[in-house]
Amino acid sequence: MGTKKPQPGYYSGTKKSASTSTSANSILLWILLGITSLFLFWAPFQKALFNGNFSSFEGPIFSSLVWTCIIFFLLSVFLFYHWKLQTQADLLTIAVWLIPISYLISTFSAASSTLAFNLFYIQIIYVAFFLLAYYISNAKFGLTFLKYLLIASAYVIVAFGLLNWLGQKEGVFRLVKWFAADMGLLKYYEHAVMEDSNGPRLTSVFQYANTYAGYLIAILLCAVHMLMTSKRWYTIALHALFVVPIIISFFVTLSRGALVVLPVIVLLVLPFLKLYKQVTYLLHLLISFVLSFIILNQVTTVGVQLFKTYDSQTALSAWTSLILCSLGYTVLAVLIQLFVEPWLQRKLDKLQSKRFSHIGLPLIVVVAGTIGAVLLLNDTGVTKMLPENIRTRIENINFQQHSVLERGTFYKDAIKVFEDYPVFGAGGGAWSSLYEKYQNNPYTSRQAHNFYLQYLVETGIVGGIIFILILLSIFYIYIRNYLRQNEEEREHRFIFYIIAIGLLVHSALDFDLSFVYLGLLLFLCMGAMVSSDTSEVKAAWLQTLGTKKWAFPSILVVLSFILFFNAVQLVSANRNYTTTKNLLASGNTDFNQLIAPLNLALEQRPTHPEYVLQKVAILFQVYSQSKDENYYKEAVSLIDQAREKEPFDYFLIERKIQSYLLKDNQQEALNLASEQIDNFPWKVALYEKAIDLATRLGAQAFEKRDQQSQEQYWSKAIELYHRFESQKQALASLPKEQLQGNEFSLTPQMGFSLGQIYYLQKKYPESENMLRIGVSDNLADAFTRQNTRWYLAALQKQGKNDQAVYDKLVAADPNEKNEVQFLVNLK
Structure with missing residues (x-):
């Protein structure tokens, strides 16, 4: 293994070959950049492509797969000219395919075939964006374009979120409605501000506050990096303008986990900077946070008020404060960059040459951060300067609160699943399908709130090792190249490291990477991180494989066509199913109109549980009306076929039970x-x-x-x-702070059933206790009257009576007097 001098991107080689392909290269590069641009502005507004394991989330993800196929095809054409296998990073373009392969293998033992294949397709999307970034960013122009594209799309997301927070939700939605996810009859982006027990929380396009907070950490650190590496005052000002809005957005997500993770990610960023840049970086963060705190109370309070009722004057006051504060920081940021940073560079130049100088300041930050945490988490009065909802969230940060304890339960339960599927995992969506079997208490969470454990559950130890090795390889190559590069080369790729490390760290506490948009962002960043590698691999077999320049592009071409037709079918199936749902929602009862699109959907995905359940519901209804056995048999056949692939789908089990009861079995x-x-x-x-x-x-x-x-x-x-x-x-063993x-x-129905048994077994006190559960004043309900009848009979068998209940029952139906007596006389 050796090294060679950096090459000038793709356009190396003989002059003749360069002259014949430069035009084609330029066109292809621009097309790829154009598609990437459109996608990175479109995808966030599709609920960030959240993989929620329901059909309602699948449409945009399958549409993304169509985009992916187009990218694969264009890349394959591009690579016919440029594919090589010379460096360690080049090997990663092949090794990264092991990730979707591990998901494909796990489909054979999948808890849910549908969800497993969905995750397999998602991994294909990730690989596409890894390859796209890897090859685009080899060219300096492509790298620069990609960097500014990422930060521009991020600023749009931040602006969109704040406009929703400060009352302009309908106006801003009109701007994006033509390409955003369908919100039905709503005139705004649903849950861009979401209310829970903590009050309104900003979520922007993600519809989930914690994930948005994790994303904002990465974007905040990127924005500071971008303004520090900008050479002109107006570009410094442009990035500085967004820093305070990002910080305000971060706090109004009310995410406690993100507050805990923020200093960790900062510490993972600082050691890569020279000492004077570390000081400058922290100075920017300190000043921007202080200025943000000045207006945080007002902006938070106004946002909460506007969530309930819009008032233009109230909104204007908050916008004025936000703009003035942002402008104030912008002026300071420009002055820091033009005057303070050069001064710091001169003053700290000698200290910079000292060994380990680059980790000295981060260690000081650790100490300062610890002191800050003590001040915030203890009754020191510091938190009293914060808005009430934010103060409450911070004061509640401890290891004995419900959210922490519940996450601990998720993690333990995930380990239980892994122990039963240790080698290849239980397939994509395994946690969503299996958690109810292994859960310690009756919570509802289709996400494990830890990307790494969820990944382990899905792909087992084999897939987990593959993923970790690829991650380690990427960061090893990046750090090694970073140490060899000059300052300018480092600055170009550092933004990709910040985003990648931010997402990976925060994903240990939440399900950020269940948002396909963030997942592909991670892989895009990782591809760009390693694309400058120059360390050659000398293995003879690799050199031989490298001569087959047509092999990899040819495989991509074939794969792009196969996946394209598959993706189009998936999109079509989802749309046909949605058509049936819309017809039902509109009140349409025409069997043929309802069933036609549903049949088309099932032709393409015959065991998709939601498609099957919808058709079975229609067939059972028609069977109940017509008693035509063909409808019943078709429904049962659909259920049985689907259950073979979806054995843990509870709603299919319910339908199977219903099928037995329809035949009185x-x-x-x-x-x-x-x-x-x-x-x-x-x-x-x-x-x-x-x-x-x-x-x-x-x-x-x-x-x-x-x-x-x-x-x-x-x-x-x-x-x-x-x-x-x-x-x-x-459940009594749960910590008192953890909700069950x-x-x-026991339900009234269970009490009634058990009460009947005890009554007929002549265990009248036990019968009384069970039947009392269903006693209520709702005696217009037939079940309640029946339960009350047995309850009164059980009392009389013991020589007791509840005259008030008896009088109410007889008043509701005089015949009940005879019914009670009949039960009393029953032998």
Whole structure:
């Protein structure tokens, strides 16, 4: 292994070859840059391409796959002239394909075939943007263009978010509506400001505040870097203008995790800078944060008010403060860059030559940060200067709060899943499909809130090792090249490092990389980070492979065509399914109109659970009206076919149980409901259904005087009840600060079923206790009257009475007097 002098990008080689291909290169480069530009402004407004594991999120992701195929094709043409296999980074353009391959392998053991293939396609998108950045940024113009494109699209996202926060949500949405995600009848971008128990929180295009906060950390540090590396005062001013708005946006996300992560990411950035630049960098951050704090209270309060009711004067006052503060920082930033930084460079020049000088200041920052954390997290009065909602969030930062404890539970549960699927994982979307089986308590979270654990669950130890090795290789090559480069070369690529490290660190606490936009941003940055590598690989077999310059581009061409037709089918299927949903929403009941687009969707994705469930619902409804067995058989066939690929889809299980009950096959329905409790131990509805079915079957045996079957079914029901109670008691072991999640308690239906069993077993006190659960004043409801009837009978069997309830029941229906007496006389 050796090194050679840096080459001038793609346009190296003989003069003859350069002259024959320069025009084509230029055109292709511009087309690729144009597509990248359009995509990076379009994708964020598609809810940042969030992979939410529902069909409603799939359309834009599949559309992105179409874009990806076009990129692959153009890249393949480009690489017919320029593909080489000489450096370590060149090897990464092949090694990165191991990531989608690991996802493809995991589809064979996937918990959900649909979600697994979705994630496989997403990894293909990531590879495309890695290759795109790698080859584009080899040319200096391409590198510069890509850098400014990333920061420009980021500034648009920041501006969009603040316009929503300060009341201009309808006006700004009109500007982007023509290319943004469809918001239905809404005249604004839904959840750009989202309200939860903490109050309104800014989310911008992401619709999730924590992810937006993580993104803002990277953009803030990039903006400071960009203004520090700008040579002219007006470009310094341009980037400086956005620093205060970014900081304000960061705080009004109310993200505690991001506050914790911010100093960590700063510490991972500072050592790459010379000492005088470290001081300048921190000076910019200090001044911009101080100025932001001056207006933070006002802007926060105004945003909360405008979320409820718009008032132009209130909005204007906040905008005025924000603009003046931003202009103030901008003036200071220009002065710092033109006068203070050169002075610092002269003063610290000698100290810079000292060994380890570049890590001295970061160590001081660690100490200062620790002191700052103590001041913020203890009752020192510092937080009283902050707005109430932000102050409350900061004061609640500790390891014994619900969100921290719940994340710890997610992580432990993810390890349980991994232990059952250790080698190749359970496929893409595994956490979403399996978490209910392994969860410690009945929370709802289709994301593990930790990218690395979620990745491990999906691809196993094999995929995890592949990913980590590729990450380590990228950062090793970047850091090695960084140490060899001059200051100008370092500055060009540093923005890509900042974004990549920011996303990777914050993703350890949240599901940032479930947003495909951020995932492809990460891979794009990593591709640009290593594209300047000049360390040659001398292996003979690689040199031989490198002579086959047509091989890699040819594979890309074939892949681009295969994926293109597949992607078009995926987009078409999603649109056809959406058509059926829209027809149903509009009140259309024409069977043929509803089923035609749905059939087209199922032709392309026959086991997609949502497509199947929608058709089955229609078929069951038509069957109930017509009693035509063909509809029933088709529905059952669809369910069975889908369940083979989606064994953990609860809604398919529900439909299968329904199919049994439509034929009065209560035994099979009971068997399925009982066995699925192992996969859904916290699903109250399953316990309720299984207990009800066991009670009914036991009652039928009771009427037939079949003592053995009666006891068998009723014992089954009581066994399920005891299991339910055992699960409920386990919740008592949760820390008091951690909420249990979904409700997990006996329902009136469960109480009624168990009350009947105890009554017929002559265990009247137990029956009374169970039946009391369903007693209420809603006696217009048939179930409530039936439950109350049995409850009063159980009381009378004990020589007791509840006269008030009895009078209300008889007043609601005089016949109830005879019904109660009938139960009392029942032997």
